[in-house]
Amino acid sequence: MGVERLIFEPPAEKFLHVERTPVEATCPRCGSADVARYPVANYVGPRIVTKCQECFYHLSVDMPTADDHWPPWQSATLDWPSSRAG
Helix, strand or coil: CCCHHHCCCCCCCCCCCCCCCCCCCCCCCCCCCCEEEEEEEEECCEEEEEEEEECCCCEEECCCHHHHHHCCCCCCCCCCCCCCCC
């Protein structure tokens, strides 16, 4: 983890988007091979979804790992071990 996770510039683009990473999978609902993994803001908190891009069927919904860098405003000390002092 570096400083780039702590300092954010205002966006330069007019529209923001997340990068959808293609996944080697087939949708069980429609049979499409156009499946992607990307971060979302869910009602239960930040998640990483794997969804069919044709019918939007959820193949999986996972908790983000440290390598996912999601959400970007996450605390820098989130993965630090806690102590009895708090």
